[in-house]
Structure formats: structure tokens, C-alpha cells
Amino acid sequence: MDEIKQAERIDLKQVEEQFDVKEIYTPLSIAKKEIRKRWNDKELRKKVEDFLGEIPEIFKKEPSAVLARHVTAPNSEFFHFLELVRLTSLKPVNLEYLKDKYVSCNPAKLYLGKMCFFKKDENHGNGTIDHEYLINFIESENKPLNEVTTLWGENLVDFYHRIIESSKIDIDTFDISKWYKEKGGRAKKYMKYYLALFICNGVLFENYLIQKNEKQFTYNVVLPAFKEIKEQFGLKPLIVPIMPISEKDELYWWAYPESIKKYIPKKN
Numbered sequence: 001m002d003e004i005k006q007a008e009r010i011d012l013k014q015v016e017e018q019f020d021v022k023e024i025y026t027p028l029s030i031a032k033k034e035i036r037k038r039w040n041d042k043e044l045r046k047k048v049e050d051f052l053g054e055i056p057e058i059f060k061k062e063p064s065a066v067l068a069r070h071v072t073a074p075n076s077e078f079f080h081f082l083e084l085v086r087l088t089s090l091k092p093v094n095l096e097y098l099k100d101k102y103v104s105c106n107p108a109k110l111y112l113g114k115m116c117f118f119k120k121d122e123n124h125g126n127g128t129i130d131h132e133y134l135i136n137f138i139e140s141e142n143k144p145l146n147e148v149t150t151l152w153g154e155n156l157v158d159f160y161h162r163i164i165e166s167s168k169i170d171i172d173t174f175d176i177s178k179w180y181k182e183k184g185g186r187a188k189k190y191m192k193y194y195l196a197l198f199i200c201n202g203v204l205f206e207n208y209l210i211q212k213n214e215k216q217f218t219y220n221v222v223l224p225a226f227k228e229i230k231e232q233f234g235l236k237p238l239i240v241p242i243m244p245i246s247e248k249d250e251l252y253w254w255a256y257p258e259s260i261k262k263y264i265p266k267k268n
Contacts, residue, residue, distance in 0.1 A: 021210050021218060024226050024239055031203045031238045032088040038200035038235070039063045047233065048199050054182070058093055058174040059201040065090035066202045067242070070097045070145055071112055071160050072173050074260060077253040081205050081242055082171070090203065092171045098146040098157055099177035104137050111254040112156065113137060113148070115264070118255035129255055132264055134159070152265045163263050187217075191225035198237035199229065205242040 026034070038044055039062075049055060058064065065085040067078070072094040085092045104110045113135040135156060140148045148156040164171065183190035198204045208218045230236050243253065 021208060021223070024208065024223070024236070025241050026236060026238050028084060028087060028240045031240050032090070035063045035090070035200070035203050035238055038238075041200065044200050044233070044235075048196055048201065051232065052193055052196055054179070055197070055201065056174060056176060056179050058095075058172060059197055063090060063200070064093040064172075064202045066093050066095060066198070066204050068095040068097075068176075068204070068206065070100055070108060071157055072096060072164055072171065073112060073160050073256075074163055074167065074169065075111070075254055075256050076118065077242065079257075080253075082169070084205060084240070084242065088203070093202070094171055094173050095176045096157075096173055097177055097180065098175045099144050099181070101142050102140050102145050102148050104141060107254065109145075112145075112160075113140060115260070116251060116255040117258055117261060118252060119258050129251060132261070134264070159263070163260060166263070187221050191221050192228050195222075195225050195229045195237040196232075198239060199233050199235055203238045203240055205240050207241050207243060208239075 065081075065088055067081045069078075072078070078094075082092060102109050102113070104113065114131050114133055116129050116131045118129055134150050135148055136151065140156075146155070146157050150156055150159055154162075161173075164173075180190050180194075183193045195204075208222050209215065210218055226237065
């Protein structure tokens with residue numbers, strides 16, 4: 001999300017002293033039990049529905065385990081998410097934001113257009129990473145993600161969806177772009193409604209970082225919304241760290257297994 005430049009600036013030191021970001025998380029062992037308890041609380045669900053006004057269709061039938069990434073991409077983080085979900089009885093869902101603009105300064109978007117591949121070194125236990133360029137970055141900059149095309153003419157989103165479908169990966173996808181727009185169109189406005197979805201309709205698997213450029217977004221946008229929703233319902237949104245916070249910036253998590261290369265057309 002790139003709206004941090006538009007967000008109100010606050011005293012980060014003061015916020016850090018008042019609130020430890022680790023407080024937003026719930027251990028998986030607790031979250032997988034708590035979500036069932038909350039889902040079965042009809043009064044709580046009605047309260048959430050009244051607050052939201054409209055709940056995205058994907059959340060209406062059953063509670064789900066949610067990864068929110070602009071496009072469903074089968075990288076190391078994605079497969080780790082699926083492994084965690086297998087420890088629950090929840091249906092895995094990826095919330096896509098296909099109307100968001102492609103900007104290469106955002107790592108999550110950069111590595112959609114520049115696929116990194118991790119090759120394990122069986123002899124030494126480590127690995128190497130190489131990459132393949134999928135798009136023309138100059139032509140793609142600031143285009144909606146669902147309008148970006150690959151170097152061979154395929155829609156970039158369709159390319160990733162083709163991999164997921166061909167690999168027979170069991171995950172539901174839902175484009176939440178329209179809902180975001182209805183809730184204000186900017187993270188500063190829709191974040192409280194987004195987090196309210198994880199009071200009783202799903203468990204969010206996410207890491208909110210306090211390093212580098214993400215720090216401002218976490219403290220300016222996420223934490224105020226988190227505290228507001230907690231006060232509104234008397235409960236924390238259920239957020240499980242998808243990986244150890246100290247490892248979130250490692251390039252390995254953005255990388256794809258070598259087997260994915262077969263889906264990229266060979267260059268003439």
C-alpha cells in the first residue's frame with residue numbers, strides 16, 4: 001500500500017512508547033480456536049455486520065484464513081502461508097487488490113514484475129537466487145495492476161492466476177478493490193473496516209513491520225485503526241504473524257521455486 005505519503009504524520013517515538021506492535025498479534029494456536037468461538041457468536045457477528053454495512057461475499061459463508069497480497073503469487077511466503085493454514089480447519093483465501101497501481105518502488109509489486117528464483121544448494125544447505133524480468137517497468141509504472149502486461153503480451157494477473165490454476169493449488173481469491181473504494185479508497189480511511197473483518201469473519205496472516213519505510217505506515221495507519229476496532233468491539237482483530245518479524249525482509253520470502261520457471265515462455 002502506498003498511501004503513507006498522504007497519511008498524517010505523528011510522533012513515532014511517542015507511539016512506540018505507548019504501544020508495542022507485537023500486541024496486535026495472536027498466536028496461531030489461540031486464533032484457530034478463537035475464530036470458531038466468535039463466528040458462532042451471532043450477536044457479535046451482527047454487531048460487525050452493522051458496523052461494516054457490507055461484508056465482502058468471500059467472508060459470508062464461513063470463517064477463513066486470509067493472506068492479503070495484490071496478486072496471488074506462488075512465492076515462498078505464499079507456500080509458507082498454506083503450511084500454516086493446514087494447521088487449522090480454515091479455508092485459505094487471498095484478497096487481491098487488482099485496481100491498485102503498479103509502482104516498482106514497492107517491493108511487493110517489484111517482485112511481481114521481476115520474479116526471483118531460489119535454488120537450494122544441496123551440498124551446503126544454503127541457496128542462490130536469480131531472476132527473470134516479466135514486464136517493461138517504464139511502461140507498467142502507475143498502471144492498475146490488472147492492466148499490466150508481460151513482455152510476451154499476457155496480462156500479468158492472468159499469468160499468475162494461470163500458475164495457481166495449473167498447479168491445482170487449493171485457494172480462493174477475491175478482488176477487494178471495489179470494497180476498498182467504497183470504504184474510502186485510501187488505507188487511512190478503509191483500514192479500520194478492513195481490520196474489523198478479522199473480529200469474527202476470518203484470521204489475517206500478516207506482518208506489520210517497524211523497519212524501514214513500513215514503520216510510518218504501521219504507526220500512522222495500522223495501529224490507530226487497530227486500537228479503534230479493539231475499543232469498538234472489546235476484542236482484538238485476529239492477526240497471526242505469517243513469519244518471524246526478524247525475517248520478513250529477507251529476499252527468500254519473495255522468491256519462487258525453480259519449478260515455476262516452466263510457466264514463463266521461452267525467449268526467441
